[in-house]
Ligand code: NDP
């Protein structure tokens with residue numbers, strides 16, 4: 001018997017992939033999503049082989065309302081009993097000052113981090129309401145709590161996630177659905193590779209001289225939140241590397 005069903009967006013790398021692993025190890029059925037189909041299929045195969053997990057890969061772009069509605073609306077009855085939704089898919093693009101940044105990057109960040117989260121939530125939450133139970137965990141960021149140089153629109157998108165988490169919690173209060181947020185500081189995933197558009201040296205520099213968070217640190221926190229008894233809601237968890245005191249204060253060693 002499975003422990004429950006989780007849908008995690010952005011499972012093709014980083015936090016999402018680590019979240020898929022931990023929930024598979026705990027006996028959950030998994031709906032894993034992302035745009036890179038080959039990665040989804042490889043992850044599905046590995047989860048089945050190593051954890052005997054039941055896995056459904058759904059390939060869609062969270063920015064497309066149509067794709068989101070078709071993918072989630074088309075779920076067979078056995079997959080519609082989603083207990084945990086992790087809104088994790090997201091990205092930063094660029095770290096330039098606001099007067100120098102590329103407005104196309106702004107659109108991509110806002111469409112992914114804000115509209116994507118909303119489209120997926122809009123499609124999944126009615127399934128939870130029908131069962132009067134569920135847990136929604138939004139992946140925010142320290143950038144959604146504090147501004148930092150060059151963070152501008154990425155930060156704005158994560159401030160929006162912070163606000164939406166609070167507002168969704170109020171909307172879903174009558175339905176016994178928990179709405180939670182995990183807000184991490186610097187974590188070494190593909191995040192900086194994407195942010196710096198494939199410039200791997202620039203991405204490596206971000207994590208040099210200190211111990212960043214690992215994807216598994218965030219996955220363990222998500223598991224902790226989801227596995228609390230039904231009467232306990234962890235509203236918000238800010239998780240930082242010990243070497244990072246705020247969005248803009250990072251202690252790096254010389255060597
Ligand atoms: P990764 O780049 O490793 O993973 C991002 C995931 O999001 C990928 O699986 C990617 O899948 C998916 N994704 C991106 N855009 C879309 C899209 N349009 N449609 C569907 N899926 C999409 O980064 P992280 O794991 O670090 O990031 C996960 C979340 O954590 C993000 O929301 C990020 O903002 C947040 N975060 C990251 C921090 C960090 O320092 N790493 C710190 C704080 C928060 P694919 O490309 O296959 O579509």
Ligand code: 8X3
Nearest residue numbers: 141142143185186247
């Ligand atoms: C990612 C962390 O500080 O690079 O959300 O914005 S940060």
